[in-house]
Amino acid sequence: MIAIGKREFISMFKSIKSIIIIAILLITSYYSAKYSEILATAIALTEKEMANIHTVGLLFVLMFFGQLFVMGLSHDSINKESHERTMRFLVTRTSRLRILFGKFAGAWFFWFASILVSFLLISIFSLKFDFFIFSQVIALSTFQISLAILMSVVVPKPSITMFLGILIGLLAPILGAWIALTDNTWISWLKFASPYYYLVEDNYLFLIIFCLAGLMLAAAATIFNRREF
Amino acid sequence: MKAIETRFLNKTYGSTPVVDGINLIVEEGEIFGFLGRNGAGKSTFINMLTGITLPTSGSFSLLGVDGPSERIKKHIGVMPDYSTLFNSMSAMKHLKFLSSLSGRSVSVAECQHVLKLVGLEEAGKKKVSKFSFGMKKKLGIAQAIIHDPSLIFLDEPTSGLDAESALHIHKLIVSLQQQGKTVFMTSHNLDEVEKICSTIAIMKDGGIIKSGTMDELRSYYRSAITVQLKHDPIPAGEAQKLYAWLETAGTELQKTPAFTTITVGSELKIAEIIRAFTNCHVNIFRVEVNEPSLEEMFLAE
Numbered sequence: 001m002i003a004i005g006k007r008e009f010i011s012m013f014k015s016i017k018s019i020i021i022i023a024i025l026l027i028t029s030y031y032s033a034k035y036s037e038i039l040a041t042a043i044a045l046t047e048k049e050m051a052n053i054h055t056v057g058l059l060f061v062l063m064f065f066g067q068l069f070v071m072g073l074s075h076d077s078i079n080k081e082s083h084e085r086t087m088r089f090l091v092t093r094t095s096r097l098r099i100l101f102g103k104f105a106g107a108w109f110f111w112f113a114s115i116l117v118s119f120l121l122i123s124i125f126s127l128k129f130d131f132f133i134f135s136q137v138i139a140l141s142t143f144q145i146s147l148a149i150l151m152s153v154v155v156p157k158p159s160i161t162m163f164l165g166i167l168i169g170l171l172a173p174i175l176g177a178w179i180a181l182t183d184n185t186w187i188s189w190l191k192f193a194s195p196y197y198y199l200v201e202d203n204y205l206f207l208i209i210f211c212l213a214g215l216m217l218a219a220a221a222t223i224f225n226r227r228e229f
Numbered sequence: 230m231k232a233i234e235t236r237f238l239n240k241t242y243g244s245t246p247v248v249d250g251i252n253l254i255v256e257e258g259e260i261f262g263f264l265g266r267n268g269a270g271k272s273t274f275i276n277m278l279t280g281i282t283l284p285t286s287g288s289f290s291l292l293g294v295d296g297p298s299e300r301i302k303k304h305i306g307v308m309p310d311y312s313t314l315f316n317s318m319s320a321m322k323h324l325k326f327l328s329s330l331s332g333r334s335v336s337v338a339e340c341q342h343v344l345k346l347v348g349l350e351e352a353g354k355k356k357v358s359k360f361s362f363g364m365k366k367k368l369g370i371a372q373a374i375i376h377d378p379s380l381i382f383l384d385e386p387t388s389g390l391d392a393e394s395a396l397h398i399h400k401l402i403v404s405l406q407q408q409g410k411t412v413f414m415t416s417h418n419l420d421e422v423e424k425i426c427s428t429i430a431i432m433k434d435g436g437i438i439k440s441g442t443m444d445e446l447r448s449y450y451r452s453a454i455t456v457q458l459k460h461d462p463i464p465a466g467e468a469q470k471l472y473a474w475l476e477t478a479g480t481e482l483q484k485t486p487a488f489t490t491i492t493v494g495s496e497l498k499i500a501e502i503i504r505a506f507t508n509c510h511v512n513i514f515r516v517e518v519n520e521p522s523l524e525e526m527f528l529a530e
Contacts, residue, residue, distance in 0.1 A: 003329040011317075084313045089372065092279045092307040093330040095299040228282040 001098040001105065004090070008106025012073055021069045022114050024061065029118040032057020033125040054126035055133055058118050062137055063196075067144045068169030070111070074148035075165035076158035077103045078224070083158055087229045100224050104149050104217060111141040136199055139209040143195040146213035147172075150220040153227070230293055232257045232380050232411035233278065238287035240273050247273045249435035250287065255413060255428070257292075257379075260406050262426030263415040270435040271415045272310050275382050278413075279307045292380055303331045306373035310384040310415075316358035320349060320368050323357060324375045331376040340375065347371045348397050363390050370398060374405065381405060383414040387421060399425050453521040455481075456499055457490045459514045460506060467509035474505055 012018050033054040052059075078100070081087040090099050115137055123129045148165065155161045176196035182188050191197040195209045233255035240248040248270045255261045265271045276282040278289060280297045294301045315323055321340050328335045344350050347367040352360070360368065366389055373381055386402070387395040395418075402412050403425055416422050422429060423443065430440035439446060456479075463471060463486075475482050478501060479493040493499065499518060506513055 003326060007326060085309075086313055086315055088281050088307075088309040089314075089327055090330065091281055092305070092309065093302055093327060095302075226283065228276075 001094075001102040004094070004099055004102025005105035005109070008077065008103050009109050012107065012110040015073070017072055018110070021073065022117075024065075024069075025058065025114055025118045026121060028061045029058045029121045032060075033122040036125070052130065052133060054122050055119070055130060058122065059133070059137070062115075062140065063199075064173045065169075066140060067147070067172040068166065070107075070141065070144040070148050071151075071165030071169040073110075074107045074145060074152065075161040076152055077107060077149060078152040079156050079161060080152075080158050082156060082227070082229055085229065091229060096225050096227075097221055100149070100153070100217070100221050104145060107145045107149070108142060111145065112138060115141065132202070136206045139206045139213075140195050140199065142213045143209050143216075144172075146216040146220070150216045153220040153224045230257045231255065231290070232259070233261075233289070233291055233413060235278070235289040236287055238274070238277060238289055239285050240270075240277055240282065241285045246435050248277065248284075251435075251437055253430060253437060253440070255411060257411050258406060258409055259428050260402060260412045260414065260426045262422035262429040263413065263432065264419070264422060264429060265415075265432035269432040271432055272384055274432070275307075275384055275413070275415065276309070279305065279309070279382055281309060303333065303376065304379045306376065306378035306381040308369045308373040308381075308383045308386060314357045314360075314365055314368060314372075317356070319354050319356055320344060320360075320371070321353040323368060324372055327372045328376045331378075333376045335375060343371045343375050346374075346401055348394060363394055366390055367394065367398075370401070378410070380411045380413070383412060385415055385417065387416070387418060395421070453492060454494070454496065454499075455490065455492050455519040456502060457488060457515075457517040457519070458502070458506065459488055459516075461512040461514075462486045463509060463511050467511070471505060471509050471511075475502070478502060478505075 036053040036056060039053065039056070076083075078087075081090065087099075115134070119129060119134050119137075147168070151161055151164060151168070155164065173196070176194045179187060179190045179194045180197040180200055182191075193212065195212060198205045198208050231254055233253065235251050235253045237250045237252060238248060239246065239250050251274060263271050263274070273282065277284045278291065278296065280302065283297070289296050291298075291301050292304055315326070318326065321337065321344075324340045324343065325335060341350065341353060344353050347370050349364060349367050349371065352364060352368075357365065357368065366386070370383065370386055373383065383402070387398050390398065399421065402414070405412055406427075414422075414426070426443075428440070428442050429446060430437045432438070472482070472484065475489070475491055478498055479491040481490075481492040483490040491502065493502070499516070503513060503516065
């Protein structure tokens with residue numbers, strides 16, 4: 001698992017897509033934190049919002065584009081190996097669960113490292129490191145990575161997951177926000193399956209997001225164990 | 230100990246059985262050749278044993294461990310068919326990565342040694358994307374043996390290789406057997422199988438139609454031993470009697486003044502034929518005995 005995770009982690013840093021995404025995160029974090037005081041004077045904010053003003057830019061990017069970024073990098077993490085038949089080398093050497101969780105771990109550490117650096121950059125301006133928001137963001141990323149892995153297991157063709165990834169990446173935050181906030185009783189029950197619902201309130205309900213991610217990974221593992229290469 | 234044992238192993242796609250209830254035993258230390266025409270089910274059979282595909286029914290064990298089992302994977306090496314290697318890696322990294330997956334970290338020297346064994350000693354740092362087909366094939370074999378497995382599956386190891394490289398790989402396979410390893414290989418090259426395999430199975434339509442050592446297979450097909458004798462001309466008075474006897478002794482009798490060729494069903498007949506010639510006062514200069522080749526046996530099926 002470690003070998004697969006390490007390979008996944010390193011290969012993610014090597015692609016041009018990941019370099020662009022890291023650049024977007026870092027530039028957004030830097031400039032939004034640097035000029036957050038201007039934003040604070042322009043609009044009326046609560047005391048709590050004022051306290052988190054430095055992270056607002058990064059949170060905006062991750063909430064609205066995070067899923068798109070994750071899908072962009074991980075939509076083919078499993079099915080590319082199957083499609084190119086390199087998966088045959090992996091499944092003859094180690095367990096399928098180790099392959100799946102190795103891939104997940106590699107992607108998770110990539111996002112953990114990228115977000116951590118972004119938060120450290122913000123902390124230069126805010127003079128504090130907000131562990132609570134950082135944990136919320138990590139929970140959201142965990143959900144997004146699990147969704148990408150599940151999709152990559154379910155759909156065998158990388159070209160289709162690329163298309164679906166863009167679609168889900170664009171629609172997920174919009175639908176997620178709508179489901180989390182709507183009063184429509186036919187729709188609102190879906191909010192319990194949406195990570196955004198658990199991020200609306202500043203409490204530890206966001207930990208449920210990890211459970212949702214776990215469920216998706218369990219589903220992915222079940223399907224992956226029955227796959228043929 | 231049995232290296233491989235399958236019990237009614239079956240694989241069905243839809244309603245079509247691709248592997249149809251195979252029972253097979255491969256003893257440890259053998260080079261086992263698995264033959265069959267395209268689509269016979271050879272690769273599917275290997276893929277089930279190595280965890281690439283899942284059996285529909287039946288069971289198997291590898292090195293005494295019931296499969297599919299994760300703990301046996303570190304003891305087997307696999308060169309699957311139609312596999313693409315990791316193009317972005319060098320040959321060396323390839324071996325190190327795949328070996329680490331098997332739970333064994335190998336040194337640069339070990340990688341170099343295995344690359345040398347397959348004839349890729351100069352290509353360790355070269356990216357796999359720049360490899361020719363033959364080089365990829367060799368690297369495929371190298372990755373199957375890098376972690377020192379006890380049981381090695383090679384799916385058509387020499388197809389697409391030039392004669393010299395193929396010979397090199399044959400020697401490697403034999404040396405693996407001499408180290409006590411079991412090699413299970415498929416091949417379309419019947420000469421190759423005949424030359425290096427100790428036991429053979431012929432597969433057809435998802436089932437094994439014949440299996441055994443080369444000698445066992447030959448005895449099954451023994452009706453095809455061809456004997457050719459070079460001799461003095463047979464005296465006119467003896468010819469009719471001798472040829473009449475030869476026609477009862479074998480089949481496909483061909484006669485010229487200096488040569489007689491006959492196909493017999495048993496080795497014992499060869500001595501009788503020679504005796505018949507000498508009794509007729511005919512000098513024999515040469516006796517050639519051609520046993521059925523694997524190709525002939527294979528084509529007979």
